[in-house]
Amino acid sequence: MTADRSLEARGVRLGYGDRVIVDELDLTVPGGRITAIVGANACGKSTLLKSMARLLTPRSGSVLLDGKDIHRLPTKRVARDLGLLPQSPIAPEGITVSDLVSRGRTPHHGPLARWTRADDEAVAQALDATDTAAIADRSVDELSGGQRQRVWIAMALAQQTDVLLLDEPTTFLDVSHQIDVLDLLTDLNRDRGTTIVMVLHDLNLAARYADYLVAMAGGHLYGAGDPGVVLTAETVRAVFGLDSRVIPDPLTGRPLVLPIGRHHVPAELIGRA
Ligand SMILES: Nc1ncnc2c1ncn2[C@@H]1O[C@H](COP(=O)(O)OP(=O)(O)O)[C@@H](O)[C@H]1O
Numbered sequence: 001m002t003a004d005r006s007l008e009a010r011g012v013r014l015g016y017g018d019r020v021i022v023d024e025l026d027l028t029v030p031g032g033r034i035t036a037i038v039g040a041n042a043c044g045k046s047t048l049l050k051s052m053a054r055l056l057t058p059r060s061g062s063v064l065l066d067g068k069d070i071h072r073l074p075t076k077r078v079a080r081d082l083g084l085l086p087q088s089p090i091a092p093e094g095i096t097v098s099d100l101v102s103r104g105r106t107p108h109h110g111p112l113a114r115w116t117r118a119d120d121e122a123v124a125q126a127l128d129a130t131d132t133a134a135i136a137d138r139s140v141d142e143l144s145g146g147q148r149q150r151v152w153i154a155m156a157l158a159q160q161t162d163v164l165l166l167d168e169p170t171t172f173l174d175v176s177h178q179i180d181v182l183d184l185l186t187d188l189n190r191d192r193g194t195t196i197v198m199v200l201h202d203l204n205l206a207a208r209y210a211d212y213l214v215a216m217a218g219g220h221l222y223g224a225g226d227p228g229v230v231l232t233a234e235t236v237r238a239v240f241g242l243d244s245r246v247i248p249d250p251l252t253g254r255p256l257v258l259p260i261g262r263h264h265v266p267a268e269l270i271g272r273a
């Protein structure tokens with residue numbers, strides 16, 4: 001199954017109040033591929049993702065889903081095609097894990113439509129895939145940060161959209177759950193052709209898991225393309241103001257960023273990476 005959806009930002013200007021955060025930004029998300037967005041804190045990654053999920057209306061320019069302006073499409077239609085896991089989602093107080101994950105099915109129901117076996121299956125699959133079935137009856141409030149993050153991912157999975165946008169899906173997760181989530185998203189991409197766009201902070205995981213890497217700086221695209229081409233020491237310097245060495249990852253051949261910093265490396269490296 002492939003789900004070749006197209007998602008594109010065209011000349012978008014985004015901001016809050018009288019502050020413009022992102023300006024004149026063009027991004028074509030490759031359909032059926034995995035895109036990772038990286039960039040320094042506050043450079044506009046979440047702002048861009050919100051606009052692509054229709055939660056923030058551009059001041060100018062547009063976001064196109066399959067060629068149609070997403071801000072003119074009905075909410076439910078968009079929610080059937082495109083799911084978003086926000087950076088800091090807020091759960092209704094006292095809600096249980098299974099109820100929250102079940103809410104992912106809402107876009108599939110008309111006003112009178114009943115819960116079906118397909119809904120049950122989607123929820124069960126999502127719980128299983130995220131290793132949250134065992135905590136399905138617990139209240140979301142009482143979970144650890146990592147458990148809660150996996151529950152939100154389960155909700156996004158239960159929505160079964162062709163496009164999935166995830167804002168820092170690996171936050172709060174220990175290293176093994178980070179890899180689990182990224183492997184799971186890759187399975188989803190390979191098996192169903194789901195188009196995935198995610199903001200990631202770990203450059204090495206971004207380089208390993210993304211087909212297409214987007215580096216943002218100050219509300220603009222600094223570079224976008226194959227991780228092997230985009231993720232260089234020059235990019236890390238320009239985007240994060242950090243000196244580093246970039247070597248091929250011995251396991252994958254993808255770029256591996258080694259930050260330099262001011263300690264623990266040979267003195268001659270410091271200050272002239
Ligand atoms: N709801 C909001 N209201 C006002 N300013 C905001 C809001 N959300 C984000 N910002 C500001 O927009 C800028 C970009 O934020 P964001 O897109 O969240 O950055 P990133 O995700 O790259 O860390 C920051 O300066 C942030 O303070």
Ligand SMILES: [Mg+2]
Pocket residue numbers: 045046047087167
């Ligand atoms: Mg953010």
